[in-house]
Structure formats: structure tokens, C-alpha cells
Amino acid sequence: MKILVPVKRVVDYNVKVRPKADGTGVDIANVKMSMNPFDEIAVEEAVRMKEAGTATEVVVVTAGPAAAQETLRTALALGADRAVHVECDMELQPLGVAKLLKAVAEKEAPQIIILGKQAIDDDANQTGQMLAALLDWPQATFASKVTVADGKLTVMREIDGGMETLQMSLPAVITTDLRLNEPRYATLPNIMKAKKKPLESMKPEALGADIAPRLSFLSFAEPPKRQAGVKVADVSELLAKLKNEAKVL
Numbered sequence: 001m002k003i004l005v006p007v008k009r010v011v012d013y014n015v016k017v018r019p020k021a022d023g024t025g026v027d028i029a030n031v032k033m034s035m036n037p038f039d040e041i042a043v044e045e046a047v048r049m050k051e052a053g054t055a056t057e058v059v060v061v062t063a064g065p066a067a068a069q070e071t072l073r074t075a076l077a078l079g080a081d082r083a084v085h086v087e088c089d090m091e092l093q094p095l096g097v098a099k100l101l102k103a104v105a106e107k108e109a110p111q112i113i114i115l116g117k118q119a120i121d122d123d124a125n126q127t128g129q130m131l132a133a134l135l136d137w138p139q140a141t142f143a144s145k146v147t148v149a150d151g152k153l154t155v156m157r158e159i160d161g162g163m164e165t166l167q168m169s170l171p172a173v174i175t176t177d178l179r180l181n182e183p184r185y186a187t188l189p190n191i192m193k194a195k196k197k198p199l200e201s202m203k204p205e206a207l208g209a210d211i212a213p214r215l216s217f218l219s220f221a222e223p224p225k226r227q228a229g230v231k232v233a234d235v236s237e238l239l240a241k242l243k244n245e246a247k248v249l
């Protein structure tokens with residue numbers, strides 16, 4: 001069974017991004033970029049399935065500029081077998097990515113596609129759902145446990161006040177939630193080995209997908225600054241403030 005894992009290169013989660021002075025975008029010049037954290041979880045899950053003998057091959061794919069190949073190499077160092085780079089310098093939106101991934105899925109014919117539930121840069125949370133719809137495959141989003149047995153996929157998801165268990169036939173699309181697993185770190189020997197693993201590059205035109213942006217961003221702004229706090233002398237002053245100023249008592 002082949003598993004396809006789409007991974008996105010995003011601003012590292014430790015970086016505090018700032019809007020550009022004119023509000024037309026976010027300033028990402030010279031900031032650290034990394035694999036989207038939910039995609040690390042997706043790679044880990046696919047690699048674990050291979051280690052358990054459920055899967056035979058893990059293929060990772062990204063759509064993005066030349067530098068996105070670093071993210072593919074990271075995924076290869078984490079245990080993926082092969083990588084596909086759809087090289088594209090223009091701005092990509094979730095529908096465009098989903099169309100590219102559909103075309104790659106049609107070429108690769110995986111039984112499972114595991115994506116992150118959302119990319120932490122745009123927080124769109126759309127690509128997996130759109131991809132499942134375009135392929136007309138069943139989908140299990142926000143997975144916290146995945147098992148494959150007898151040609152069926154069982155996925156547990158955390159929902160308000162409990163767990164939901166879904167069962168579906170393959171091929172299917174899964175998106176990962178935070179608690180699905182704890183991704184491993186790439187070891188130095190595996191980083192070296194990853195340099196020799198196959199990485200195929202292609203242009204979006206070769207996949208015949210219309211990736212023109214459909215949304216336009218009007219402006220980006222920082223959230224309002226928090227007001228400074230005050231120190232109170234004792235509990236009665238605190239209660240008085242909660243009652244008379246905050247009016248929450």
C-alpha cells in the first residue's frame with residue numbers, strides 16, 4: 001500500500017511574524033522556514049505504517065518554490081522513500097494546491113493520502129477537504145488515531161465532549177490532529193541518506209491544473225496591543241475592581 005503525504009514549507013512556529021508596513025502581506029524575508037508541524041505528524045504516521053508493515057512506500061509531495069525542496073529532504077530524512085516537487089513560484093491557495101495534489105494522486109495512485117489539518121501560516125484548514133472532494137474519496141479530518149485492517153480505515157477524532165470513530169473504505173484522505181503521534185527527530189545519518197533518495201521535480205503545467213488564485217487578501221494587521229495590568233493591594237480591592245470596573249461580579 002502506497003501512502004502520499006503532502007507537506008508544506010511554512011514560517012517556523014517559533015518566529016513571530018509581522019505585517020509589512022503597507023499592510024499588503026506578512027514580512028517573511030530572512031525568517032526561519034520549517035515543515036508545517038501538522039505535516040511532520042502526517043509523515044510520522046505514514047512512516048510508522050510502513051514500519052508496521054501496513055504500508056510499502058511513503059511518497060512526499062510539496063508545491064512551492066525551489067527552496068521547498070529542503071522540506072522534502074527533511075521528510076525523506078524522517079523516513080519517506082521518495083519525493084515529488086511541483087515547482088511553482090506563484091502564490092498558491094488551498095484550491096490550487098488541492099488540484100495539483102489531485103493530479104499527483106492520479107499519477108501515483110496511493111491508497112491513503114495523509115495531510116496536516118492546517119498549515120500554520122494561512123491557517124486555512126481547507127486543502128485536505130477540497131482534495132477529498134475533488135477525488136471523490138472518503139475523508140477523515142483531525143485524526144487522533146488511525147488503523148488499517150481488512151482493507152478498511154478506522155479513524156478516531158476528538159470532538160466536543162468525547163471521541164468519534166469513523167470507518168471508511170480505501171482509498172481515503174486523512175488529516176492529522178496534534179495528538180495523533182509525536183514525530184521523531186531526523187538523525188544525522190538519516191539526513192545524509194536522504195540526500196541520495198529520489199526527488200522528482202515537475203512544473204504545474206505538466207499536471208494540467210488551473211491554480212490561478214481565487215481569493216484576494218485585502219489587508220494584514222497586528223492584533224490590538226494588550227493594555228498594561230495593575231497590581232492590587234488585597235483581595236477586597238480585587239473584588240471591588242471586578243465588581244465596579246470589570247463588572248463581572
Ligand code: AMP
Nearest residue numbers: 006007063115116118119124125126127
Ligand atoms: P491548509 O488547507 O492550507 O491549512 O493546509 C492543510 C494541509 O494541506 C497542510 O498541512 C499540508 O499537508 C497540505 N498543503 C497545503 N499547502 C501545501 C503545499 N503548497 N504543498 C503541499 N501540501 C500542502
